Amino acid sequence: MQDKILDKSEVDALLERLGSEYDVYAPLRDQQGSVEWAALDSSSDLVWDFSNTGVSPKRFVFPQTECMMRFNNRSDDPEGMIMKQEQGLQRQQALLNIRPCDAKALKALDSIYCRDQTSNDVYWRDKREKTLYVGLACKSPCPTCFCTSVRCGPHYEEGLDILLVDLGERLLVRTLSEKGAELASNLSDAPDEAKQQAAQQKEEAEAAVRSQVGLENIQSRGIMELYEAPMWDREHESCLNCGVCTYVCPTCHCFDIQDETQGEHGRRVRNWDTCMSWLFTYHTSGHNPRGTKKDRFRQRFMHKFKYMPYKFDVIGCVGCGRCTQSCPVNIDVTEVVGEMNEPDLN
Amino acid sequence: MRNNNPYLPYPVRIKRVEIATEDRSLRTFELEFLHQEDADAFRYLPGQFAELSVPGYGEAPIGIASSPTEGDTLLFTVSKAGLLTSHLHSMSEGDVMGVRGPLGKSYPLQEMEGKNVLILAGGYAVTTLRSTMVWLLHPDNRPKYGDITFVYGARTPGMILYKELLEEWETNSDANIHLTIDNEAPGWDKHVGFVPQIAEKIEPSPQNAMALVCGPPVMIKFTQPVLDKQGWQSDQIIMSLENRMKCGIGICGRCNVGPHYVCKDGPVFSKAELDELPKEY
Structure with a gap:
C-alpha cells in the first residue's frame, strides 16, 4: 500500500492513461439530475460530491442480461443445436469513483461465484479480472447508510485497486493492488499532512454513519430459531414483493437462465432474477416451496444475514441502504435486521 | 468440464x-x-x-x-x-x-459400505435408485455391502419402470426385491399396497443399515412413521430432494433449503440434516 497525491487539475492525465487500456465508467449526473453509472467521456463530467448511485454498479460484472452462449437453431445442420461459448469482455473496464461498499459487495460475491472448481462462474470471473476498481471514499454518508455495522465502511479498502480520498483541490491516491500501484506509479508520494487529512476524514465519515445494527445474536442463533421467529408475521406484512430492493442491491446476485431464438439464431442468456417473485421457486408440478409473501420476504433477509455468513463467512449486505431508500412501503433493512437481532426474539 | x-x-x-x-x-x-x-x-x-x-x-x-x-x-x-x-x-x-x-452429491456409497441397504422407491423417483441398485449389484461393489432390500411401488403394473431389469434382479441377484402396486390388478401376484405398508410388512431391520428413501411427498410422509416405529434413526435415512433449479452449481440462488443449495450441497441429504432446516422443498 502506498499513498500518492494527485491534483484534481491533473486528473485528465490519469484518465488518459486509464483510457488507453480501459473503458472507463463513473457515476455521472444525468439529465434528470440524478447520479448514475455511465461511460465517462471527459474528466469535467466527473462528480465528486454525491452520496451514491441509485442502482449499484454490479451490472459491470453481472449484466442485467448477459449472453452466455449461442447456437445454430437448425437440427438439420451438423453444427446445429450445439452451444458455443460467448467470448468474454473484449476490453478491460475501469470503474472510477466506485464507492467502497459497492466494491466490497463484488468481492463478497466472489465466494459464491468462484466457490470452487465446479462452481467457477467463468462469466463472472472474466469480468472481475478485467475490471479495475478505483474507489472514492465517502465524505458524507446518507442517513440510510449503515456500512460500519456490516464489516464495511466509508473508507473500506477490500475489493479496490485504488482508493481516492477527496481532499478538496487534491486527491489522496491509495494504491491497494499491483494494478493500482502501476497506474499511480508516476504520481508523487503524498505529504504527511495529506495523509493526516485523509485519516481524519475517515474518522469523521465513520462517525457520521449514524444508522447502526447489531448482528451478534443473529450469528449465535440457530437457523430454525430465526426462521420460525414470530417477527416475520409482522415484518412481511407491508412488503409488496415488488423486488426493487433486489434490483438496486449490490449483493443480490440471483439469476435466471433463458433461451431465445429468432429464426436460425439462438442464444442462452442469463437475466437478473428476484427471490421476491413466486415464480422464482415454482415447481413444474405446481408445488411452491416458498409459496407465500412471508416465505419470500424472510428468504431475502435470512439469505443475507444468516445463510451467507453461515455458509461463506460473508455478510450478504454492505450497508449501502439502497433497499431502504427505494422501498415503496418504507421497509427499513436495519429495522428488520434489528428485529432478527433482538435479545428476545419474538 | x-x-x-x-x-x-x-x-x-x-x-x-x-x-x-x-x-x-x-x-x-x-x-x-x-x-x-x-x-x-x-x-x-x-x-x-x-x-x-x-x-x-x-x-x-x-x-x-x-x-x-x-x-x-x-x-x-x-x-x-x-x-x-x-x-x-x-x-x-x-x-x-x-x-x-x-x-450434486451422490448417495453416500462409502458410508454405506459394510452395512445392509434398504431402498424405498415410489413412482418415477426410482430413477437414481435404479442407478444405485445397478451400481451396488455390480460384482466390483456387491461384496462391500450387506443385505440389499429394494421396495418399489407404482400405481399400476403398467407404471412400473425398468421391468426387464427388475426381473433380472429378482431371478439373478441376491437382493430382496419387493414390487408393489396400489390396487389389485389381473395377473399381478406380487405385493399390493403403498410403499409404507410394504415397509411395515417386511420389517427391515435398522441394525447396521442405511435406508435410501425417494418418492412423492405423500409416500415420504407415510413412510417416516413406519421407519420411526422400526427404530430407524434420522442419520440412517437418506433422502433426495428436488427444487426448481437453473445454474445447478449453487450460484443462481433459487433452490436453497436454508443455507444449503439442493443442486450443489444436495440433492442427497440425510434426514438428520433436513430436520435442522426449513421445509422449503
Missing part, C-alpha cells in the same frame, strides 16, 4: 427413446456423447443429476438413471411436465441436444 465453463453443455445424441409407462407420461432417453473426451470427463456416481439442455427450450435438472458401471451412455427417465420436457418427449433418436453435469 469442457473449457472449464460449467454452464456449457456437452453435446449428446439421443441414441434410444423408449416410452416407459402405459400412460405415456414417461420416456426413457439413452444419450451418447458426440465426443469421447466428453464421455471420459463425465464421471458420476448414483444419486447425481444433470441438466438436460435442449437449445431453444432451456434446461431441466433430471436424475441420472444409469450407473457408471454400464458404460459411456447416460440414461434419463423424464416425465412430460413442462415446456422443455414436453418438447423432449417429441424428440427422436438421432437428435442432438446437450447434457450438463454431473451435478
Whole structure:
C-alpha cells in the first residue's frame, strides 16, 4: 500500500492513461439530475460530491442480461443445436469513483461465484479480472447508510485497486493492488499532512454513519430459531414483493437462465432474477416451496444475514441502504435486521 | 468440464427413446456423447443429476438413471411436465441436444459400505435408485455391502419402470426385491399396497443399515412413521430432494433449503440434516 497525491487539475492525465487500456465508467449526473453509472467521456463530467448511485454498479460484472452462449437453431445442420461459448469482455473496464461498499459487495460475491472448481462462474470471473476498481471514499454518508455495522465502511479498502480520498483541490491516491500501484506509479508520494487529512476524514465519515445494527445474536442463533421467529408475521406484512430492493442491491446476485431464438439464431442468456417473485421457486408440478409473501420476504433477509455468513463467512449486505431508500412501503433493512437481532426474539 | 465453463453443455445424441409407462407420461432417453473426451470427463456416481439442455427450450435438472458401471451412455427417465420436457418427449433418436453435469452429491456409497441397504422407491423417483441398485449389484461393489432390500411401488403394473431389469434382479441377484402396486390388478401376484405398508410388512431391520428413501411427498410422509416405529434413526435415512433449479452449481440462488443449495450441497441429504432446516422443498 502506498499513498500518492494527485491534483484534481491533473486528473485528465490519469484518465488518459486509464483510457488507453480501459473503458472507463463513473457515476455521472444525468439529465434528470440524478447520479448514475455511465461511460465517462471527459474528466469535467466527473462528480465528486454525491452520496451514491441509485442502482449499484454490479451490472459491470453481472449484466442485467448477459449472453452466455449461442447456437445454430437448425437440427438439420451438423453444427446445429450445439452451444458455443460467448467470448468474454473484449476490453478491460475501469470503474472510477466506485464507492467502497459497492466494491466490497463484488468481492463478497466472489465466494459464491468462484466457490470452487465446479462452481467457477467463468462469466463472472472474466469480468472481475478485467475490471479495475478505483474507489472514492465517502465524505458524507446518507442517513440510510449503515456500512460500519456490516464489516464495511466509508473508507473500506477490500475489493479496490485504488482508493481516492477527496481532499478538496487534491486527491489522496491509495494504491491497494499491483494494478493500482502501476497506474499511480508516476504520481508523487503524498505529504504527511495529506495523509493526516485523509485519516481524519475517515474518522469523521465513520462517525457520521449514524444508522447502526447489531448482528451478534443473529450469528449465535440457530437457523430454525430465526426462521420460525414470530417477527416475520409482522415484518412481511407491508412488503409488496415488488423486488426493487433486489434490483438496486449490490449483493443480490440471483439469476435466471433463458433461451431465445429468432429464426436460425439462438442464444442462452442469463437475466437478473428476484427471490421476491413466486415464480422464482415454482415447481413444474405446481408445488411452491416458498409459496407465500412471508416465505419470500424472510428468504431475502435470512439469505443475507444468516445463510451467507453461515455458509461463506460473508455478510450478504454492505450497508449501502439502497433497499431502504427505494422501498415503496418504507421497509427499513436495519429495522428488520434489528428485529432478527433482538435479545428476545419474538 | 469442457473449457472449464460449467454452464456449457456437452453435446449428446439421443441414441434410444423408449416410452416407459402405459400412460405415456414417461420416456426413457439413452444419450451418447458426440465426443469421447466428453464421455471420459463425465464421471458420476448414483444419486447425481444433470441438466438436460435442449437449445431453444432451456434446461431441466433430471436424475441420472444409469450407473457408471454400464458404460459411456447416460440414461434419463423424464416425465412430460413442462415446456422443455414436453418438447423432449417429441424428440427422436438421432437428435442432438446437450447434457450438463454431473451435478450434486451422490448417495453416500462409502458410508454405506459394510452395512445392509434398504431402498424405498415410489413412482418415477426410482430413477437414481435404479442407478444405485445397478451400481451396488455390480460384482466390483456387491461384496462391500450387506443385505440389499429394494421396495418399489407404482400405481399400476403398467407404471412400473425398468421391468426387464427388475426381473433380472429378482431371478439373478441376491437382493430382496419387493414390487408393489396400489390396487389389485389381473395377473399381478406380487405385493399390493403403498410403499409404507410394504415397509411395515417386511420389517427391515435398522441394525447396521442405511435406508435410501425417494418418492412423492405423500409416500415420504407415510413412510417416516413406519421407519420411526422400526427404530430407524434420522442419520440412517437418506433422502433426495428436488427444487426448481437453473445454474445447478449453487450460484443462481433459487433452490436453497436454508443455507444449503439442493443442486450443489444436495440433492442427497440425510434426514438428520433436513430436520435442522426449513421445509422449503
